[in-house]
Amino acid sequence: MKNLKSKKLYFQVYDELRGYIVKNNLRPGDKLPTEMEMAALLGVSRNVLREAVKTLEIIGVVTSKSGVGMIVNSFNANFLSSCIFLNLIGDDVDLVMQSQEVRKVLEMGFARQSFDTITPEQLTELENILQKMLQTESVTNFYELDAEFHKILLRNIKNEVLIAFIDSAWACDKYYRSKFIDDDALRYKKHRQIFDALQMKDFEAFEKALAFHFSYNFKNAKDYYHTHSIQQKVFSEDEEVEVE
Amino acid sequence: MKNLKSKKLYFQVYDELRGYIVKNNLRPGDKLPTEMEMAALLGVSRNVLREAVKTLEIIGVVTSKSGVGMIVNSFNANFLSSCIFLNLIGDDVDLVMQSQEVRKVLEMGFARQSFDTITPEQLTELENILQKMLQTESVTNFYELDAEFHKILLRNIKNEVLIAFIDSAWACDKYYRSKFIDDDALRYKKHRQIFDALQMKDFEAFEKALAFHFSYNFKNAKDYYHTHSIQQKVFSEDEEVEVE
DNA sequence: AAATATTTGTCCGTATGTATC
DNA sequence: TGATACATACGGACAAATATT
Numbered sequence: 198m199k200n201l202k203s204k205k206l207y208f209q210v211y212d213e214l215r216g217y218i219v220k221n222n223l224r225p226g227d228k229l230p231t232e233m234e235m236a237a238l239l240g241v242s243r244n245v246l247r248e249a250v251k252t253l254e255i256i257g258v259v260t261s262k263s264g265v266g267m268i269v270n271s272f273n274a275n276f277l278s279s280c281i282f283l284n285l286i287g288d289d290v291d292l293v294m295q296s297q298e299v300r301k302v303l304e305m306g307f308a309r310q311s312f313d314t315i316t317p318e319q320l321t322e323l324e325n326i327l328q329k330m331l332q333t334e335s336v337t338n339f340y341e342l343d344a345e346f347h348k349i350l351l352r353n354i355k356n357e358v359l360i361a362f363i364d365s366a367w368a369c370d371k372y373y374r375s376k377f378i379d380d381d382a383l384r385y386k387k388h389r390q391i392f393d394a395l396q397m398k399d400f401e402a403f404e405k406a407l408a409f410h411f412s413y414n415f416k417n418a419k420d421y422y423h424t425h426s427i428q429q430k431v432f433s434e435d436e437e438v439e440v441e
Numbered sequence: 442m443k444n445l446k447s448k449k450l451y452f453q454v455y456d457e458l459r460g461y462i463v464k465n466n467l468r469p470g471d472k473l474p475t476e477m478e479m480a481a482l483l484g485v486s487r488n489v490l491r492e493a494v495k496t497l498e499i500i501g502v503v504t505s506k507s508g509v510g511m512i513v514n515s516f517n518a519n520f521l522s523s524c525i526f527l528n529l530i531g532d533d534v535d536l537v538m539q540s541q542e543v544r545k546v547l548e549m550g551f552a553r554q555s556f557d558t559i560t561p562e563q564l565t566e567l568e569n570i571l572q573k574m575l576q577t578e579s580v581t582n583f584y585e586l587d588a589e590f591h592k593i594l595l596r597n598i599k600n601e602v603l604i605a606f607i608d609s610a611w612a613c614d615k616y617y618r619s620k621f622i623d624d625d626a627l628r629y630k631k632h633r634q635i636f637d638a639l640q641m642k643d644f645e646a647f648e649k650a651l652a653f654h655f656s657y658n659f660k661n662a663k664d665y666y667h668t669h670s671i672q673q674k675v676f677s678e679d680e681e682v683e684v685e
Numbered sequence: 686a687a688a689t690a691t692t693t694g695t696c697c698g699t700a701t702g703t704a705t706c
Numbered sequence: 707t708g709a710t711a712c713a714t715a716c717g718g719a720c721a722a723a724t725a726t727t
Contacts (some may be wrong), residue, residue, distance in 0.1 A: 207495055216690045231712065244488060247713095248495040251451055255496045263713045264704035278699070295600040299547070342642030356539040362606055450715070475692060486716045491693090507693045508724025687727100694722070702714075 206241055210249035213239055218258070218269065229259060300366040301411040302425035304347065307354055307405055312400050322349055323392050328426035330385045339381055346388055450485055454493035457483055462502070462513065469515035540617065544610040545655040548591065552651055556644050559598035566593055567636050574629045583625055590632055607624055 214235070229235065229250075236246040250267065253259050263430045304311070326346050333339055344367050351359065387410040394402035430432075458479070461467075473479065480490040494511065497503050503511045518572075548555070570590050577583055588611050595607065631654040638646035 203692095208499065211499055212717065232711085244491075244697090245695065247488075247493055251492040252496040252499045254709065255452065255455055255493075257498065262704075263702065264711070270508075292602060295602040298600060298604060299602050302547060302550030303543070306550045356542060358536060358539040358543050358610070362543060365606075366602070381497075449713095477692080488717085505693065505723060506724075508691065510692065660722065689725100691725070692723085695720085697719080698717090700714100700715075700716080703712085705711080706709085 205246045207248040209240055210239055210246055211252055214249055214253060223269045225269055227269045229267040229269070233264055296366040297413065300363060303359060303363060303366075304350070304411070305404065305407055307351065307356075307359065308404050309400070310354045311350045312395070312403050315350070315395055316353070320392070321353065322394060323395070327385070327389060329394060330381070330388065334381075339384065342390050343384065343388070346391075350391075377430070443630065450489045451492040454483055454485055454490055455496055458493055458497060467513045469503075470511055471513045473511040473513070475510055486568050496661070539658065540610040544607060547610075548594070548606060549648065549651055551595065551600075551603065552648050553560065553644070554598045555594045556639070556647050559594070559639055560597070563596065564636075564640060567639070571629070571633060571636060574625070574632065578625075583628065587632070590635075621670070 217229075217358050223229075230238070232243055232246055232250065235250070236243045239246065241325075250259070250261075254261055254267070257270060261267045321361070323346060326342050326349075327367075330339060330342050333342065348365075351363065387406070390406035391403065391410060394406045396402075442469035456475075458470065461473075467473075474482070474492065476490055477485055479494070480487045491619075494503070494505075498511070501514060503513050505511045562578055567590060568595075571584050574583060574586050577586065591607070594606075595603065631650070635647065635654060638644075638650045
């Protein structure tokens, strides 16, 4: 007979806390019991409890304040993107292609709503981004502009889940795709086409431009990825803590 | 002047660890330094280090083993779904509708691939599920069958990101939608239509059936949700630890 | 096989900073 | 200005699991 218990304490506590939040239908702003109370209730040390509760905080479910307690947050998609990005570790370029595929389906599936909800002000924003795309020569800069462009397209749809998913897909791009896909001239052209279609209020052209935008060339991407992977065993030093 | 430092230690450490994994291009199976080493390197106590490292373990990035150390995992979509589910807390039924919308776009966007990759064996599986749908009277059972049905449709597409996203959307359904949407007879009919279209190898009918399947009636859902929310401040007792 | 070293798992105690009343 | 409640952070100690010799 297998030992069903074996599970580590902090895992159990994490599940308990999740269950507590769900079963009590806690809403944003509600408070969790104090660390001491929870530790006592669950019969574990404060250390173990903290390992579970700090996970909840880091993934964005709650926020803790010294002298106050733990407060449940409202929906926050930020973590999701960093989460999927980390989970992509080591599974090379296949997942980037997959996430691209998903992004394509999502953006095209919401094309109608995107097209219908765009405002004149946002068209101006898009045009500004196109201008900057022509000027910049930095790859990472181009990436930021690219992401901004697409987020504007989806902004008015008011679907936070969609935004969260798209962000996840972008997180992949940021670290992988930008290295080996498309030259800047082509990328600019693709976004220009999308903008033109929007400005002319031509939905079919908009759909077509979107489809073209997502037609990447993944040839040799895998080779590129493997030959350019690096090894450097250090903890980051570029992110010094600012004290004053 | 604002104090830029203020960020809590365990957040900083978490970021450092993330950075370490990414910058060193760690792959599945690779080991992290020991807790003591990492704590020393980062100049923090072992407790704080563990709060960060246990987060990585709970979200599925690494696995720890007593007497061995921390090992980097391969891609694992499991956490993503539980993560987004928890993040949905308290933002009532709007997000359920949004996630439904996203699921609809995804499943319909991949309808062609789904249709093309389905095998005769899977058709048999689908038929078995339909049979069970007729027999069961439990709501949660129906939910499981429903989820299984759709996962079979997407199984051969081989897109882990898609699966992860769909799972996230399902996680919402599990706790919310099943409470107030559709009667079982209608749900059965919808899935029957999808199955029939697949069996007749009629793609247009398949698309149409999928679209119909996703046409929910959200009227009064919000009212229902609010009147049925419960309050019961207890830690779960239904999940006793099995020891032997 | 057996003893030992290594590494994680769990707990305790204590001091400090911060928000609230 | 306290006084109190709470989270933050550190260090030490021992148990349990695993690897090594």
